[in-house]
Amino acid sequence: MQKENQNAVERIEYELTTLIRRAVYLDISDKKIGHLERSVYLLLRHLDEFGPSRLKALAETFNLDISTLSRQASAIEAKGYISRFSDPTDGRVSLFRLTDIGREKLIIDKKMRIERYHAMLENWSNKEKEIFGELLERMNEALID
Amino acid sequence: MQKENQNAVERIEYELTTLIRRAVYLDISDKKIGHLERSVYLLLRHLDEFGPSRLKALAETFNLDISTLSRQASAIEAKGYISRFSDPTDGRVSLFRLTDIGREKLIIDKKMRIERYHAMLENWSNKEKEIFGELLERMNEALID
DNA sequence: GGCATTTACTTGTATAATACAAACATATAC
DNA sequence: GTATATGTTTGTATTATACAAGTAAATGCC
Numbered sequence: 001m002q003k004e005n006q007n008a009v010e011r012i013e014y015e016l017t018t019l020i021r022r023a024v025y026l027d028i029s030d031k032k033i034g035h036l037e038r039s040v041y042l043l044l045r046h047l048d049e050f051g052p053s054r055l056k057a058l059a060e061t062f063n064l065d066i067s068t069l070s071r072q073a074s075a076i077e078a079k080g081y082i083s084r085f086s087d088p089t090d091g092r093v094s095l096f097r098l099t100d101i102g103r104e105k106l107i108i109d110k111k112m113r114i115e116r117y118h119a120m121l122e123n124w125s126n127k128e129k130e131i132f133g134e135l136l137e138r139m140n141e142a143l144i145d
Numbered sequence: 146m147q148k149e150n151q152n153a154v155e156r157i158e159y160e161l162t163t164l165i166r167r168a169v170y171l172d173i174s175d176k177k178i179g180h181l182e183r184s185v186y187l188l189l190r191h192l193d194e195f196g197p198s199r200l201k202a203l204a205e206t207f208n209l210d211i212s213t214l215s216r217q218a219s220a221i222e223a224k225g226y227i228s229r230f231s232d233p234t235d236g237r238v239s240l241f242r243l244t245d246i247g248r249e250k251l252i253i254d255k256k257m258r259i260e261r262y263h264a265m266l267e268n269w270s271n272k273e274k275e276i277f278g279e280l281l282e283r284m285n286e287a288l289i290d
Numbered sequence: 291g292g293c294a295t296t297t298a299c300t301t302g303t304a305t306a307a308t309a310c311a312a313a314c315a316t317a318t319a320c
Numbered sequence: 321g322t323a324t325a326t327g328t329t330t331g332t333a334t335t336a337t338a339c340a341a342g343t344a345a346a347t348g349c350c
Contacts, residue, residue: 008271008278009274010259012277013255013259015282017258019281019284020165020169020183021208024165026288042162063174121284124283126153129150129153132277132284133160134156136157138269139160139265143265144167
């Protein structure tokens with residue numbers, strides 16, 4: 001039993017390492033899903049899901065330096081996908097929210113991503129997809145430090 | 146049924162995107178597993194598994210430009226983890242193989258990675274781990290273009 | 291058998307994402 | 321009201337990457 005368990009974990013380690021390499025590549029290749037960079041997609045998705053956020057909170061969410069988020073957000077703002085407004089209770093804070101254009105772009109890309117996944121997983125049963133989603137969610141929980 | 150399927154795929158899309166962000170972060174953070182960079186680990190692992198390889202083949206394996214692999218390999222060679230020798234049948238080709246030190250480093254890091262995964266997945270049943278490994282492998286198949 | 295073309299790799303250069311540190315603006319504490 | 325803390329921006333350095341030019345070796349063709 002110990003041995004089987006060892007093998008299963010070893011396989012997970014191997015496959016996850018491979019998956020990350022392939023997925024990161026896919027994201028920057030010609031076959032990239034949609035039009036938004038992964039970082040932009042994640043930021044828009046976060047604002048859509050959690051509402052207006054400040055830089056510091058976004059940096060923590062994405063495990064990136066605040067300066068990095070500051071530049072990312074400025075770039076995305078320049079594209080018109082998010083807009084900035086001052087926190088009325090604290091003049092130091094910039095809050096960002098999705099613009100209508102940003103929401104539209106997000107919806108389009110999300111749709112494309114989901115379609116791509118549908119195609120990749122077309123020969124999986126519904127049950128398998130459900131289980132995979134659940135296990136991935138648990139894996140993500142486990143990845144939080 | 147269509148709806149459930151849709152939700153399952155949506156969840157997979159969401160969780161995978163999140164997983165990639167977390168895993169990439171983990172890899173460069175203080176809590177990084179082991180001592181080797183992910184790229185170095187992957188290269189050593191590949192040489193261990195498939196034997197001596199040339200740059201072009203490695204670049205294709207990792208979906209990276211040959212020039213990138215050339216620099217990576219030189220750096221890893223300088224650390225003494227791999228060594229270079231000429232293909233006796235083709236003087237243009239450099240072949241790389243693991244050195245004893247490289248193999249040792251690989252074994253150490255692999256062990257640490259597997260231990261970390263063991264810890265993260267400690268409350269998963271053996272059956273769940275097996276299924277997750279299998280589904281990840283199928284996902285990786287699906288990610289090949 | 292020697293020149294043209296192809297192949298494998300290295301090196302030069304540019305770009306993008308990132309972190310860290312310094313600067314700046316605003317808020318809080320005493 | 322000044323000193324300190326907080327939130328953000330900007331300057332600088334580093335790293336990973338791609339693309340293009342250069343170099344060395346092999347292959348093809350007459």
